[in-house]
Amino acid sequence: MSVRHAFVIHEQPPSIVLDDGERPRELSPLWLRERTQAPDQLEPMTQQRLFDSHAIDAALTLESATPIDEHHATLAFSDGHRETYDLRRLAAELDGTTRFPAAEPWDASLDQAHVRFDWRRVLEEPNVFRTSLEAYLRYGYLILHGVPTDPERILQVGGHYGYVKETNFGRYFEVYSRPSGNDLAYRSVALGPHTDNPYRNPVPGIQLLHCLVNETRGGLSTLVDSLKVLERLREETPEGYALLKTLPVRFRFIDAGTELVTHRTMIQSDDDGHPTGVHYSPRLDALPLLCDAQTRLFHRARQRLGELFSDPAYQVRFALEAGELMLFDNSRVLHGRTGYDANEGHRHLQGCYLDTDGPRERFASLLKHRDSIEEVA
Known part of the structure; x- marks a missing residue:
């Protein structure tokens, strides 16, 4: 819900007071x-400053403030600058509203029609592309079907969305059964819900997985929304939730030629302070050094987190068939696989x-393009 901001102009002594319905502030x-x-x-197009705002005199004062009408006031400053401000632009900045869709936590009952799209239509129809971007920003994932299964097609899809x-795995990586692979993803074993590469800085933001061939009955893909699960965890154990939110843990990846280590919550x-996702991979993390009581509380919280991630009430499960591709927020939406x-x-x-x-940039660009067409019309 947006807050209505009003400005009161005082001419003597000159000042502008913000009234947002709470305590007025100058x-x-x-x-x-x-x-x-x-x-x-x-600069007109980018709206970037043509001067160094850091060099403004810290002792700057407002020399005069003259109201023009309900939405405009002329301000003069001690550095000699004078201009008429549109107060609505200041209010819009303070309002904090955004044209990006807000995240909507979901569980296993989510209607999959909201997140499934035909890749050919996404590629050819800007309105469908925009709708798919909106779905991703809202739910944290989407599934494309009709994606050709020729090699490296995933790079075209990735480039369309961002x-x-x-990484050390290359521009893209292959996922199939390899007994000597440097990650359990390359084996046929089940993989519990996790985020990829929590040991990397920065953690990869979005992951794509494109199915080229699937001749097995198992290997079902699983997805779970951490935002929904965290609501439950915070209700059940607020103290444990606070520990997981504030105390960093070590994540480490090692293979024959690489070692990557980082610490994060x-x-x-x-x-x-609002949760946006998790860094979660039981194969790669390590308990922080705490007193025994806090260590047990921390462990019980992460244990419960893992139980909720695997709870069918929160998890969607499906076969990713040849020609289908899923794209998901790597921190918000955990992914896994049955054996x-x-x-x-x-x-x-x-x-x-x-x-x-990437997707936010693409979404903003499409909105600007649509607005430009509407202005011309």
């Missing part, structure tokens, strides 16, 4: 000066990673 002249709207102060991230949060018998037939997937901001 806006700093520095804050106002930095938010100049003058054409000679901002920017492919190269199991629950990932934004700047406001399968490699003797039944061939099973071959390809995977790659994208940077987190």
Whole structure:
């Protein structure tokens, strides 16, 4: 819910007071000066400043404030700058609203029609592409069908949704049964819900998995929304939840030629403290050094987290067939796989990673393009 911001202009002494329905606050002249709207102060297309705002005199004062009408006021500063501000633009910035869809936690009851799309239509129809991006931003994953199964097609799909991230596995990686593989994903064993590469800094933001061949009855893909599970964990054990959110653990990956180690919290949060996902991989983490009581509390919390991730009430489970591709937020949506018998037939997937901001950038670009068409019309 957005907050309505109103501004009260005082001419003597000059000031602008913000009234958001709570405690009125006087806006700093520095804050106002930095938010100049003058054409000679901002580059028109990018809205980047044409001056160094860090060099503004810290002793800057507001010399005059003159209301023009309900939405405009002329401000003059001690550095000689004078301009008429559109107060609605200041209010919009303070409002904090966004055109990006908000994340919607989900469980096993989610209607899969919301997240399934025809790749050919995504590629050819901007409206369908935009709808798929909206679904991803809302639910944290989507499934594309009709994706050709020729080699490296995954890079085309990845490039359509964002920017492919190269790692020690390459630009993309192959997933099929390899007894000597350097990761359990290359075996036919079951894989519990997890996030990929929590030992890497930064952690890959988005993962794609494209099925080229699937001749087995097992190997079902599983997905679970950590945001929904974390709601339950916080209700059940607020103290344990707080530990997982604040105390870093060590994640480590080792193979014949690589060792990667980092420390991060199991629950990932934004700047406001709201959870955005997890770093979760029981094969790769290590308990932090705490007193015995806290160690047990921490362990019980992560144990319960794992139980909830595997609970059928939260988990969607499906066969990823040849020509299907799933794209998911690597921190928000945990993925796994049931075991399968490699003797039944061939099973071959390809995977790659994208940077987190790709889909948001694509979505914003499509909105700007749509707005431009509507303005011309």
